[in-house]
Amino acid sequence: MNRKKLVVPAVMALVCAMVFMPLSADAQKSPKGAKAIFDSGDGASVRMSSGGPAPSTPAAAAPEKYVGISYKLALLKPNGDFSIVPKTRTFKSGERIKMLVRTNRPGYLTIMNIGPTGNTTVLFNEYVEAKQLYEIPKSTALKFAGAPGTEKVMIMLSGNPNPIVGGQSTTVAGGPGTVPLPPAAPPGALPPSSGSMSSAPPSMPPPPPGPVADAGSSLPPPPPVMVASSMQGSKDIVVDQNQTGYAVISPKAGWKPSAKGTKDIILENDARDGSNYGVVPASAIDDGGILTLDLKLKHR
Numbered sequence: 450m451n452r453k454k455l456v457v458p459a460v461m462a463l464v465c466a467m468v469f470m471p472l473s474a475d476a477q478k479s480p481k482g483a484k485a486i487f488d489s490g491d492g493a494s495v496r497m498s499s500g501g502p503a504p505s506t507p508a509a510a511a512p513e514k515y516v517g518i519s520y521k522l523a524l525l526k527p528n529g530d531f532s533i534v535p536k537t538r539t540f541k542s543g544e545r546i547k548m549l550v551r552t553n554r555p556g557y558l559t560i561m562n563i564g565p566t567g568n569t570t571v572l573f574n575e576y577v578e579a580k581q582l583y584e585i586p587k588s589t590a591l592k593f594a595g596a597p598g599t600e601k602v603m604i605m606l607s608g609n610p611n612p613i614v615g616g617q618s619t620t621v622a623g624g625p626g627t628v629p630l631p632p633a634a635p636p637g638a639l640p641p642s643s644g645s646m647s648s649a650p651p652s653m654p655p656p657p658p659g660p661v662a663d664a665g666s667s668l669p670p671p672p673p674v675m676v677a678s679s680m681q682g683s684k685d686i687v688v689d690q691n692q693t694g695y696a697v698i699s700p701k702a703g704w705k706p707s708a709k710g711t712k713d714i715i716l717e718n719d720a721r722d723g724s725n726y727g728v729v730p731a732s733a734i735d736d737g738g739i740l741t742l743d744l745k746l747k748h749r
Contacts, residue, residue, distance in 0.1 A: 482715070482717050483517065483715045483716050483717035483726035483727060483728050484519075484717050484719060484724070484726050486515045486517065486715060486728045487515070487517045487519055487553045487726050487728050488553070490514060490515060490553055490554065491512035491513065491514060491515065492512060492513050492515045492715065492728065492730075513730050513731075513732075514730070514731040514732075515553070515715075515728040515729065515730055515731060516552070516553060516554050516556070516606065516728065516729060516730075516731045516733075516734055516740065517552065517553050517726060517727055517728030517729065517740070518550065518551070518552055518604055518606050518726075518727055518740060518742060519550070519551045519552075519553075519724055519725065519726050519727075520548055520549065520550045520551075520604065520724075520725050520742070521533050521548070521549040521722070521723045521724055521725070522534050522535070522536055522538075522546055522547075522548060522549075522723065522746075523546060523547045523548075523549055524538075524540075524544060524545075524546055525544075525545040525546065525547065525590050531547070533722060533723035534546075534723065535691065535720070535723055536691045536693060536725065536744060536746070537691050537692075538747075539747040539748070539749050540593045540746060540747065540748050540749075541593065541748075541749065542593055542594055542595075542597070542748070542749075543592065543593065543594070544592070544593050545590035545591060545592045545593075546590060546591050546593075546746075547584050547585060547586070547590055547591070548560070548572075548584075548585040548591075548602070548604075549582055549583070549584060549585075550573075550582070550583050550585055550604065551580060551581065551582050551583070552577055552579060552580075552606055553579055553580060553728070554579045554731070555576070555577065555578050555579050556576070556577060556606050556607060556608055556734075557574075557575075557576055557577075557606070557607050557608070557609060557610050557611055558573060558574075558575060558576075558577045558583070558604070558605070558606055559571070559573065559574045559603075559604075559605040559606075559607075559611040559613065559614055560572040560573040560574070560585050560602065560603070560604050560605070561602070561603045561605075561614075561673050562591070562600060562601070562602050563601045563602075563603065563673055563674050563677050564600075565598060567672065567674035569672070569673045569674065571614055572585050572586050572591075572602075573585045573586065573587075574611065574614050593746075593748045597748055597749040598748055599745045599746065599747055599748065600745070600746040600748055601677060601743065601744070601745055601746075602743075602744040602745075602746065603673065603676075603677055603741060603742065603743055603744070604741070604742040604744070605698070605739050605740070605741045605742075606734070606739065606740045606741075607734055607737075607738070607739040607740070608734050608735055608737075609737070611739065612669075612670045612700065613670045613671075613673055613676060613704075614673075615669070615670075670700065670704060671704055675704070676698060676704050676741075677743065679698075679704065679705045679706065680694050680696055680698075680706055680741070680743045683696065683705070683706045685697075685705075685706035685707060685708050685711045686706050686711065686743075687711060687714045687716060689716040689718055689725070689727070690718055691718055691725065692745065693725065693727075693742055693743065693744050693745075694742070694743035695711075695714050695716060695727045695729075695740075695741070695742055695743075696711055696714075696741050696743070697709060697710040697711055697714075697729060697733045697734065697738040697739065697740055697741070698738065698739040698741045699737070699738050699739075700737060700739070701736075701737055706741075707733075707738060709733055709736070709738065710729045710730055710732070710733025710734075710738060710740075711729075711733075713729060713730050713733070714727060714728070714729045715727075715728050715729075727740070727742060
């Protein structure tokens with residue numbers, strides 16, 4: 450009888466110990482999924498082989514720091530309301546959208562619209578703070594107009610000012626037939642829109658094609674249309690389920706997608722709220738790389 454009385458407390462003590470014991474190493478893993486890594490800034494450590502013998506008692510690897518971009522597309526309604534729509538939507542002529550963009554660490558954010566003839570609209574080119582939501586463009590909207598086709602938008606995040614725009618701050622320059630928008634409306638009011646995927650003054654023609662700058666070269670960077678073209682069919686890009694291409698563009702390697710970091714890009718699309726996430730080890734852009742998203746918006 451005494452033995453039975455002793456067994457019950459012992460079992461209860463063992464159960465309590467199992468419940469309240471510290472989490473094991475397996476339970477303390479880094480967050481998974483692009484959204485979780487974007488929110489935390491940490492992900493699984495990227496282990497690189499140094500070629501030397503493995504240590505007999507390896508130390509626990511610290512989580513890798515990640516940098517990433519999150520974006521949504523907001524469709525503006527005539528009454529001023531908006532709704533979040535998937536990137537896979539086919540937009541109609543006359544519809545207007547804004548892009549809602551965040552980064553998970555401070556950096557230089559450049560967003561461009563590249564027209565079918567190579568004309569470039571600089572929608573945004575500024576230093577941004579981490580986790581802040583930026584409306585692109587700021588004071589107006591992008592309107593689908595002109596012949597049906599595909600609009601290309603590039604979102605680029607770097608640790609240094611992006612030389613591809615030559616220090617140019619946020620401006621606009623649209624594709625063929627772009628009509629300048631009227632002055633910005635008062636805060637809270639949506640301005641009337643006109644033009645094709647642009648938001649103010651006259652169109653700026655694309656820079657003339659030129660040689661691609663190598664690392665350490667004093668040559669100017671190539672036109673954005675050449676950089677965008679380099680992502681077409683490159684093996685060093687990753688494509689998500691929405692057919693958005695992600696790559697780490699390397700100015701040191703002739704402005705082409707780089708293998709460094711690309712294999713470690715983690716992507717996630719949240720159909721519930723229309724959010725799209727892409728994260729990459731911070732070391733990939735600390736070395737001069739530029740995390741680049743290539744969006745194609747269908748217009749009919």
